[in-house]
Amino acid sequence: MATLEVIRFQRHEPNVPEGDSPDTVDWRASRADGELPTIVWASGETWSQANLWAHHLAEQRDPQTVMASMKHLASYARWLEAEGVEWWHFPEKKSERCLFKFRKALIAARDAHEIAPSTASARMAAVLRFYRWTRAADLICPGGSMWEDRELKVKTMNTFGLERTMRVITSELVIPNRKVKGGFHLEDGVLPVTEEGRRDIQAFADVHASDELSLMLAIGFGSGLRLGSLCDLKIATLEHATIDPLTGWRRMDVGPAARPPVATKLGVSGKVPIWEELRARALEYAASPRRLKRQAKAAAEHRGLLLLNRYGNPYTQGAVTTEMCRLRAKALDAGVHVFRDFYFHRSRATFATLLMRVALKVLPVGEAVDLVREACLHANADTTMDYVKFIEQSKAMRESADAFTQAFLGLSKRDVSRA
Structure with a gap:
């Protein structure tokens, strides 16, 4: 099973003296060392592309954001191994593509109350961000489109009554953060x-x-x-x-x-x-x-x-x-x-x-x-x-259950007395 491990790393920069090209180049530490989440496959090999993305995020985001994104990607890696699917598998048929299969699995887990709706949405969004980055960095060449994006126009109005229209790029793979029918849940779905x-x-x-x-x-x-x-x-x-x-x-x-x-x-x-x-x-x-x-x-x-x-x-x-x-x-x-x-x-x-x-x-x-x-x-x-x-719903359900029990027991007693 793929695991998420944390390594300590230190950035180094080459120290090239002026003048002729030297035979060797000295590397000097440029910044203090830090921690970087790293995904390791069950075989012991590292997921190079995902770990490069983590390094890219670490340059721009705080450590908690990097860790959260990599946790979602590690869950995706474990799913890939369990299903025996490669992360670059994008055949012509959409339903056979790895991302579409993963989206279906997330929705099923959400509907079964195994994960919260917010977790399903965030996990799919993190995986999509990873694929967008790999495509921009030419680290994946699927030979065609991996999914279809669409542009939405969102109108907003500021406090002065002025209307603005923003263009938002969304994907057909996005999972809306909606509450699942059949149960009441509090923050984070608990x-x-x-x-x-x-x-x-x-x-x-x-x-x-x-x-x-x-x-x-x-x-x-x-x-x-x-x-x-x-x-x-x-x-x-x-x-x-x-x-x-x-x-x-x-x-x-x-x-x-x-x-x-x-x-x-x-x-x-x-x-x-x-x-x-x-x-x-x-x-x-x-x-x-x-x-x-x-x-x-x-x-x-x-x-x-x-x-x-x-x-x-x-x-x-x-x-x-x-x-x-x-x-x-x-x-x-x-x-x-x-x-x-x-x-x-x-x-x-x-x-x-x-x-x-x-x-x-x-x-x-x-x-x-x-x-x-x-x-x-x-x-x-x-x-x-x-x-x-x-609390109000729980109280109403308890009162309903008590009323039903009393009615049921009362009916049973009448039936017993008649017998």
């Missing part, structure tokens, strides 16, 4: 777990998971932090968390504007709540011998991170996902079935749902939405409103 399920997950993780993963789950359930923010959480962030005089919660400053900065999705800055007991647990772990040994191995720029792996390096989302998969398998073997469809991001949805339920009991809907939006750093209120709709 659903929360019940309070009982949360307790079971945390209790099992406290015993069978590493101290780091157990703490990550506790912070995820207790503050709603995303996994990327957790991997970049600093000890100083916890130490500097201030007390909210209205609620008694602690609030952590996160985002690029925080000091120290903590990575967030889309670079949003804000204050995230954390319970005092959870903060105390995290600070206790920060001073534990286990973590201090890891800190001693870490580079200077990483020693302030709360979570370090055994080699003293920062945790990556891939490493946490791998450990979660192992914990899930162990839990299912032990009969803890709440783990079956659980993955880390559901801890965030669980926190937001619980906070919204509590807020709706004591605040008007508008103020409750503002509270949860600020706590979860949502980019827009629509994402937060989905939690209100989810």
